[in-house]
């Protein structure tokens with residue numbers, strides 16, 4: 001497969017697979033070369049991009065990526081930051097386990113790996129939050145290794161080009177896909193890995209692949225009018241409608257000095273590790289006035305003082321990947337005599353200025369910004 005791309009005169013890698021040969025000219029002309037992580041071989045910056053892109057769209061991640069690198073430009077800066085600083089900067093990006101894992105991984109890189117991303121697939125995968133495809137992508141781009149990736153885009157392209165059928169997430173299919181990924185990936189792998197991701201993101205779209213402008217049409221077994229059908233659809237509309245609804249009430253407790261009570265969410269579960277208004281109700285059905293009265297008693301016990309509860313504010317919506325939370329705010333006034341006791345030890349009063357610098361879920365941040 002060695003040779004030169006006739007369109008651009010570009011030398012092809014000696015052992016390019018059939019996909020790579022067709023993909024490179026297209027990538028040269030159409031790839032997303034403006035992305036900042038395409039212009040670095042810094043292992044930290046590449047790893048950070050991979051972590052952010054695991055569950056976030058490129059457009060959303062870009063701004064976070066730049067701000068993160070500005071504040072934590074290297075492993076050592078991230079490793080020496082507090083978790084609160086990291087979560088504050090991650091706030092709004094979602095899937096907060098990624099931020100906690102990234103923080104932990106940076107500490108391990110400093111203590112166990114001499115401040116460099118581990119240089120083998122096996123050792124890289126020992127870092128929290130680093131799976132095989134993430135590890136491979138960093139190793140290929142930072143160290144020039146021939147490592148195949150299998151992110152959602154690469155997976156979709158390979159599945160279609162090779163005309164696979166069935167459930168692409170089934171363990172047997174996974175094995176086949178990794179084998180194909182390895183078989184198609186040239187050495188060096190960096191450009192190919194970028195190119196197949198870009199093809200998946202720009203042309204081989206999940207719902208309506210643009211086969212007529214695809215450089216792989218001549219070899220693709222999924223392009224015979226069935227491409228959109230052989231790979232499971234990922235549709236935002238109907239999926240959103242199928243998401244179950246949950247209802248929540250957050251308590252907005254403020255003291256006489258305008259401080260707000262926030263508590264840290266447990267690490268497991270949604271908004272893990274973030275600071276949040278206390279959630280006093282979370283069910284699949286709307287709360288009744290009796291529910292709220294009962295909760296008000298619990299709140300009184302919890303804060304060791306009778307709260308002057310106000311009227312419940314109207315419901316708002318926050319969409320999670322697996323459910324929709326309709327939530328309301330119950331404002332409450334805290335008498336001055338509050339003593340922070342054991343059962344409040346995971347929460348405290350914050351001045352509003354301080355609270356806005358914490359890692360907060362985006363709907364809670366919006367509420368505090370409106371105060």
Ligand code: SF4
Pocket residue numbers: 157160161203204205209210211212214215216217220221222223227
């Ligand atoms: S021809 Fe169509 S289905 Fe095949 S890789 Fe290209 S866009 Fe995807």
